[in-house]
Amino acid sequence: MHPLRAPGRALGKTASLIRQHQETIEDQCAVGIDRIIADVEANRNLNAYITETPDVARSQAAASDRRIREGRARGLDGVPIAIKDNYCTKGIRTTAGSKILSNFVPTYESFVSGKARDAGAACLGKTNMDEFGFGSSTENSFFGPTINPRGLELGRNNVAPGGSSGGAAAAVAARLCLGALATDTGGSIRQPAAFCGVVGMKPTYGLCSRWGIIAYGSSLDQAGAIARTVDDAAILIDAVLGEDPNDATSVRTPFANIEAFLAKPSAQYTIGIPRTIRDLNSNSDLENCWLIGESVIKDAGYRIRYVDLPSLNYALPAYYVIALSEASSNLARYDGVRYGYRSPRASNISELYENTRAEGFNWETKKRIIMGTFALSAGYYEAYYERACRVRRLISDEFRSAFRQVDCLIWPTTPTPAFAFGSHQTDPISMYLEDIFTVPVNLAGLPAISVPIALAANYLPMGLQVIGPQFGDPHVFRIAKEVQNRAGQIGFTETSGLRK
Ligand code: GLN
Numbered sequence: 001m002h003p004l005r006a007p008g009r010a011l012g013k014t015a016s017l018i019r020q021h022q023e024t025i026e027d028q029c030a031v032g033i034d035r036i037i038a039d040v041e042a043n044r045n046l047n048a049y050i051t052e053t054p055d056v057a058r059s060q061a062a063a064s065d066r067r068i069r070e071g072r073a074r075g076l077d078g079v080p081i082a083i084k085d086n087y088c089t090k091g092i093r094t095t096a097g098s099k100i101l102s103n104f105v106p107t108y109e110s111f112v113s114g115k116a117r118d119a120g121a122a123c124l125g126k127t128n129m130d131e132f133g134f135g136s137s138t139e140n141s142f143f144g145p146t147i148n149p150r151g152l153e154l155g156r157n158n159v160a161p162g163g164s165s166g167g168a169a170a171a172v173a174a175r176l177c178l179g180a181l182a183t184d185t186g187g188s189i190r191q192p193a194a195f196c197g198v199v200g201m202k203p204t205y206g207l208c209s210r211w212g213i214i215a216y217g218s219s220l221d222q223a224g225a226i227a228r229t230v231d232d233a234a235i236l237i238d239a240v241l242g243e244d245p246n247d248a249t250s251v252r253t254p255f256a257n258i259e260a261f262l263a264k265p266s267a268q269y270t271i272g273i274p275r276t277i278r279d280l281n282s283n284s285d286l287e288n289c290w291l292i293g294e295s296v297i298k299d300a301g302y303r304i305r306y307v308d309l310p311s312l313n314y315a316l317p318a319y320y321v322i323a324l325s326e327a328s329s330n331l332a333r334y335d336g337v338r339y340g341y342r343s344p345r346a347s348n349i350s351e352l353y354e355n356t357r358a359e360g361f362n363w364e365t366k367k368r369i370i371m372g373t374f375a376l377s378a379g380y381y382e383a384y385y386e387r388a389c390r391v392r393r394l395i396s397d398e399f400r401s402a403f404r405q406v407d408c409l410i411w412p413t414t415p416t417p418a419f420a421f422g423s424h425q426t427d428p429i430s431m432y433l434e435d436i437f438t439v440p441v442n443l444a445g446l447p448a449i450s451v452p453i454a455l456a457a458n459y460l461p462m463g464l465q466v467i468g469p470q471f472g473d474p475h476v477f478r479i480a481k482e483v484q485n486r487a488g489q490i491g492f493t494e495t496s497g498l499r500k
Pocket of ligand 1 (some may be wrong): 132133134136153183185186187188216323435
């Protein structure tokens with residue numbers, strides 16, 4: 001059966017798929033893994049995976065079976081996951097979606113993927129992404145774009161899955177894994193999750209170690225999870241967060257197990273809506289997200305309060321200056337000397353650098369390196385990078401004062417549903433504008449979850465973000481779960497092409 005036709009596709013489910021799965025696996029992880037590997041192979045047309053690792057998954061599932069038989073089961077035993085291809089995985093090719101790393105096999109494992117593996121998760125493979133995370137559609141992958149399975153279900157094979165974690169979101173939506181580890185620098189977990197009708201969670205900056213994750217913008221990068229339900233995302237995040245001495249920005253987890261917290265009854269919350277975003281020129285799909293979002297919040301018995309976050313207007317330009325500056329510095333290491341692609345056309349060391357980088361990076365990456373280098377260069381640093389950092393500080397301060405009045409904020413994840421491939425080709429800035437609702441969260445290092453909230457007029461899904469104060473992650477999960485359950489009961493599933 002095509003995984004999109006599999007039963008139980010309701011998005012509003014309360015029960016955790018991962019727990020259900022664990023209850024039914026008993027000592028049959030190996031059988032389950034064979035089934036899902038067959039699905040992965042049958043759905044190669046989606047191009048969700050860059051590298052499939054069926055043998056790794058089988059041996060991890062066999063180890064899970066042994067532990068379960070011996071009564072030593074771990075938290076993620078028998079859970080088949082996918083890992084975005086910017087997590088270094090020991091002995092498994094890790095490309096970051098780029099030609100320049102197309103032959104790179106790390107000798108070490110990232111902290112977060114290592115924790116998932118140690119908890120028993122079986123890794124089905126590495127998922128497709130925009131090169132180094134640079135993009136919002138997965139069109140910038142050296143390995144070709146991923147196809148949005150929600151579009152395919154509607155008979156369209158030209159719908160972008162979002163990005164940069166488009167492969168991870170598509171794999172979760174098409175049931176080619178139970179959950180995925182991904183990263184979010186400016187929206188790369190939440191936006192593709194919204195476009196593919198699944199849940200995407202970006203934790204507070206510092207909760208998950210960045211060690212072993214290929215860097216984009218180090219002050220913004222954060223590991224997180226994509227899953228079909230909020231509970232599933234919580235189970236994955238619980239398993240992978242934690243302090244790591246190898247990442248100086250990682251912190252000791254200041255709260256207890258999130259899954260257990262979600263099982264307790266919900267509290268009374270005040271939910272904020274920023275006027276700056278609510279009053280933006282809207283379209284009918286976006287307005288629909290707002291209306292459903294506001295109504296589920298009220299149904300949940302939460303209070304709504306409007307807040308002011310005026311500097312959000314400057315978040316997008318500040319983000320692109322900071323992200324590109326940091327990227328230009330992080331990408332200096334790809335020179336063809338120690339690892340990765342090396343140009344065969346070079347007679348001296350300068351030519352080796354030049355040709356390797358000219359041939360190894362795509363146009364978007366080159367453009368970002370050039371812009372980032374410019375923003376950091378002598379005489380311009382103060383006008384661009386430093387100024388953007390000041391804006392960032394202003395935005396963080398405004399968030400902090402908003403969170404003195406409200407517990408969490410909500411707003412839509414994206415201004416539109418998923419767009420068609422090529423629709424931003426002639427106007428690259430319009431692609432950057434797609435990130436307008438996700439980047440403020442990264443600038444302030446906040447936790448946020450995107451939950452499917454509505455279907456657009458063209459039947460593609462849209463998401464609502466729940467955004468919390470730093471380390472308010474458990475509350476973000478709880479409110480997102482409430483939104484998910486209620487959105488699953490109204491409008492969304494009625495018109496849903498996602499639930500048959
Ligand atoms: N689309 C954004 C960018 O291109 C965010 C990508 C990401 O979070 N990695 O920078």
